Amino acid sequence: MNILDKIVADKRQEVDLKKSLITLPQLEASVMMERTSVSLAEVLRKSNSGIIAEHKRRSPSKSVINQSLSIQDVAKGYTNAGACGISVLTDGKYFGGSLDDLVLARASTNIPILRKEFIIDEYQIIEAKAYGADVILLIAAILSKEEIKTLSELAKGLGLDVLLEVHNEEELEKSLMPSLDMLGVNNRNLKTFEVDLDISKSLSVKIPDDFVKVSESGISSVKAIRDLKAFGYKGFLIGENFMKTDNPGENAKKFIDELKK
Ligand SMILES: O=P(O)(O)OC[C@@H](O)[C@@H](O)c1c[nH]c2ccccc12
Numbered sequence: 001m002n003i004l005d006k007i008v009a010d011k012r013q014e015v016d017l018k019k020s021l022i023t024l025p026q027l028e029a030s031v032m033m034e035r036t037s038v039s040l041a042e043v044l045r046k047s048n049s050g051i052i053a054e055h056k057r058r059s060p061s062k063s064v065i066n067q068s069l070s071i072q073d074v075a076k077g078y079t080n081a082g083a084c085g086i087s088v089l090t091d092g093k094y095f096g097g098s099l100d101d102l103v104l105a106r107a108s109t110n111i112p113i114l115r116k117e118f119i120i121d122e123y124q125i126i127e128a129k130a131y132g133a134d135v136i137l138l139i140a141a142i143l144s145k146e147e148i149k150t151l152s153e154l155a156k157g158l159g160l161d162v163l164l165e166v167h168n169e170e171e172l173e174k175s176l177m178p179s180l181d182m183l184g185v186n187n188r189n190l191k192t193f194e195v196d197l198d199i200s201k202s203l204s205v206k207i208p209d210d211f212v213k214v215s216e217s218g219i220s221s222v223k224a225i226r227d228l229k230a231f232g233y234k235g236f237l238i239g240e241n242f243m244k245t246d247n248p249g250e251n252a253k254k255f256i257d258e259l260k261k
Pocket residue numbers: 054056116117139165186216217218219237238239240241
């Protein structure tokens with residue numbers, strides 16, 4: 001079994017358990033359900049930097065990135081740096097994140113927050129809204145076309161933006177539909193962890209212009225972003241390059257300032 005299949009199998013068990021602990025009506029009673037979401041796609045369209053900065057403690061490909069910082073400080077730092085949005089990993093087992101991280105990030109910033117999660121069930125989308133997210137991620141590699149449709153339409157109904165992530169042409173072709181706002185190309189293969197920025201470049205021509213194009217993973221230089229912009233990308237998801245430092249916010253600020261020059 002590859003790592004992605006393992007993550008998804010664990011996630012199914014986790015979601016089943018959670019459904020019995022916190023029921024849908026309980027989730028729907030959250031005050032956050034009344035909050036008006038901020039559209040990341042809109043912010044990216046208007047931005048000339050396009051950085052979505054990620055909070056990530058660890059990952060299956062890197063066992064320690066940064067375990068010592070508070071999510072509040074990271075979220076505030078990214079906000080002060082001028083990031084367009086913040087991505088918060090909520091998976092516990094493989095990424096060391098939690099829904100608490102999402103709540104604390106929400107309390108620390110007003111810029112759009114992406115719930116970075118392996119979403120396989122409608123319950124997780126209600127949960128994203130209930131805990132203060134503005135955007136959800138859907139990963140084409142783990143969902144059927146029908147699931148992408150049902151899940152993205154539910155998210156849109158709640159006012160959330162949808163970022164659909166693909167890694168190859170086949171995933172892209174099955175996924176294109178009007179209920180998506182942003183099309184993300186993951187430069188990292190989630191099954192092998194191999195990273196190649198050329199994936200974003202070669203898939204860009206196949207993404208219709210009505211979607212905001214986002215390039216994800218393995219980005220560590222301003223030069224890489226300038227190259228990707230030439231292929232129509234408006235959003236750039238950066239985790240490790242910021243998180244591996246003692247002050248991700250300050251680092252993101254330097255990066256964004258340089259990008260704006
Ligand atoms: O740390 P990086 O290489 O800058 O990557 C960030 C982000 O793209 C990556 O964490 C990611 C992209 N898609 C995902 C799906 C699940 C978990 C994590 C991810």
